[in-house]
Amino acid sequence: MINQNNIFKISEETSAIDQEWTEFISKINAATIYHHPAWLTVLEQESKQKILRLVCKNNSEKIFGVLPLQYTKGFPFGLGGLPGKKRLSSLPRTPIGGPIASDDAAAEMLIQRAVQMVGDNSDRLLQIKSFDTAIDERVTSLTKYFWREIYISNIPAFPQEMRFGNSKNHTTIKWAVNKAIKSGVTVRYTDSEADLLTWYNLFVDTMRFHTTPVRSISFFKNLLSHLMPKGLMKLAVAEIESGRGTKIIAGSIFFFYNKTVTYAFNGSSREDFELRPNDLIHWTVIHDAQKNGFEIYDWGEVSKDNEGLAAYKKKWGSSKLDIYHYYYPKTKLMSNNGIDSANTGGLKKKLWKLLPLKVTSIIGESVYKHL
Numbered sequence: 288m289i290n291q292n293n294i295f296k297i298s299e300e301t302s303a304i305d306q307e308w309t310e311f312i313s314k315i316n317a318a319t320i321y322h323h324p325a326w327l328t329v330l331e332q333e334s335k336q337k338i339l340r341l342v343c344k345n346n347s348e349k350i351f352g353v354l355p356l357q358y359t360k361g362f363p364f365g366l367g368g369l370p371g372k373k374r375l376s377s378l379p380r381t382p383i384g385g386p387i388a389s390d391d392a393a394a395e396m397l398i399q400r401a402v403q404m405v406g407d408n409s410d411r412l413l414q415i416k417s418f419d420t421a422i423d424e425r426v427t428s429l430t431k432y433f434w435r436e437i438y439i440s441n442i443p444a445f446p447q448e449m450r451f452g453n454s455k456n457h458t459t460i461k462w463a464v465n466k467a468i469k470s471g472v473t474v475r476y477t478d479s480e481a482d483l484l485t486w487y488n489l490f491v492d493t494m495r496f497h498t499t500p501v502r503s504i505s506f507f508k509n510l511l512s513h514l515m516p517k518g519l520m521k522l523a524v525a526e527i528e529s530g531r532g533t534k535i536i537a538g539s540i541f542f543f544y545n546k547t548v549t550y551a552f553n554g555s556s557r558e559d560f561e562l563r564p565n566d567l568i569h570w571t572v573i574h575d576a577q578k579n580g581f582e583i584y585d586w587g588e589v590s591k592d593n594e595g596l597a598a599y600k601k602k603w604g605s606s607k608l609d610i611y612h613y614y615y616p617k618t619k620l621m622s623n624n625g626i627d628s629a630n631t632g633g634l635k636k637k638l639w640k641l642l643p644l645k646v647t648s649i650i651g652e653s654v655y656k657h658l
Contacts, residue, residue, distance in 0.1 A: 352388030385417035490554030525564030
């Protein structure tokens with residue numbers, strides 16, 4: 288006999304449902320910081336476009352699943368390849384998204400509704416980003432493509448001693464941390480907008496070095512305003528005394544949600560790399576997270592051609608997971624070799640590194656409004 292209370296219905300809601308949405312995802316292990324309404328608000332402010340909040344409820348108005356979606360503008364004339372196409376995405380400018388549901392049927396219905404929203408004759412793609420490797424088996428109209436690898440470390444319960452990788456790697460990390468400390472490097476958390484601005488200059492330079500468009504300072508100010516007061520974000524900076532006072536030489540933004548610490552953004556002074564400030568930042572944040580009951584350290588994604596970054600994250604004893612993008616409908620821009628938006632021609636990389644930092648920031652802000 289069918290339980291009438293579990294006949295699902297899909298509705299499109301506004302931010303008025305955010306409190307109920309927050310309470311629901313807080314009970315689902317798969318929910319990430321990128322499903323939290325605070326992150327959705329920051330995305331809305333960055334793009335000046337609303338997030339569509341699809342919600343699956345039963346007849347008793349109990350939530351069984353949610354799916355955040357946002358339309359992207361795309362670039363004209365086919366510029367930007369697949370990442371530059373107009374999309375309905377969960378979520379754009381975000382590593383991971385997809386449905387969060389307590390019932391597989393609810394998740395499937397949410398995606399099917401998203402497929403219907405795109406339609407068969409649209410020039411827009413539906414894009415779902417997920418750790419789930421079987422979405423295309425349940426929603427067969429979707430096509431799955433590998434995007435990037437993500438690295439995860441398990442944090443042992445306090446007060447168990449933290450071990451990073453094998454004995455050789457652990458020794459190497461401790462050496463780097465001790466070098467930073469002996470060199471006078473210290474780490475602190477800050478909610479100061481002045482510190483954020485100082486860090487942002489390092490971040491812009493780091494992104495230029497890696498030929499990656501940079502997000503605007505207003506994006507990071509919004510993170511500070513909407514996530515930090517809720518305990519969902521921290522900015523950790525490494526600094527050292529210099530002849531002119533204290534100097535910030537590196538910093539990273541971390542998100543804290545659902546027992547997971549997510550390493551999100553980093554900016555560093557290349558001339559101070561030898562002082563190993565980033566190693567000290569990670570060491571400090573991981574140990575603080577352990578004391579506060581966090582269980583997972585998410586090192587973030589790595590593009591398939593960045594072996595050096597992958598090796599750094601593996602050194603800390605992390606394990607690899609694959610992130611997939613699911614699309615509807617299939618497009619000629621896709622390849623069975625996978626999808627990665629980080630590929631940039633050699634000449635473009637050289638030219639990008641010659642641009643003034645202010646110019647890369649202006650270009651980046653414009654780019655992210657279309658992605």
